[in-house]
Amino acid sequence: MPETGPVHELRLVVTATDYDEAVRFYRDVLGMPMRDAFESPDGRVTILEAGVATLEIADPNQAEFIDRVEVGRRVAGHLRVALQVDDAVAMTRTLEAGGATVLAEATRTPWDSLNARLTGPAGLQLTLFQELGPG
Numbered sequence: 001m002p003e004t005g006p007v008h009e010l011r012l013v014v015t016a017t018d019y020d021e022a023v024r025f026y027r028d029v030l031g032m033p034m035r036d037a038f039e040s041p042d043g044r045v046t047i048l049e050a051g052v053a054t055l056e057i058a059d060p061n062q063a064e065f066i067d068r069v070e071v072g073r074r075v076a077g078h079l080r081v082a083l084q085v086d087d088a089v090a091m092t093r094t095l096e097a098g099g100a101t102v103l104a105e106a107t108r109t110p111w112d113s114l115n116a117r118l119t120g121p122a123g124l125q126l127t128l129f130q131e132l133g134p135g
Contacts, residue, residue, distance in 0.1 A: 007051055016122035034047070079125070089114070109129075
């Protein structure tokens with residue numbers, strides 16, 4: 001899988017009402033490279049590279065379980081973006097300094113990853129996950 005930046009996998013896309021802040025945060029703070037941008041009298045869109053994209057669908061019980069593991073309680077709405085990164089702890093600090101709110105520090109999960117939970121621009125809830133493997 002080719003490297004395109006610090007994010008390896010994006011699992012969901014969001015429309016932001018504060019477009020400029022969202023572009024700044026995800027492009028400049030998180031480091032997702034810009035592929036293209038378009039502007040017209042009807043609006044603007046910026047396309048950021050995110051490596052591999054998947055759609056993860058969870059039932060309410062699993063979503064609640066994931067929230068309990070990562071945060072300790074149910075906090076996510078029906079949309080959450082999970083971003084695979086090389087270092088969940090360091091990226092948490094970077095995003096916090098860039099304006100994200102940390103909901104839970106990185107913790108080892110039962111599925112052998114190190115996961116942190118934050119809220120980014122547009123109220124988008126983010127899971128940063130670092131694959132650890134058995135250990």
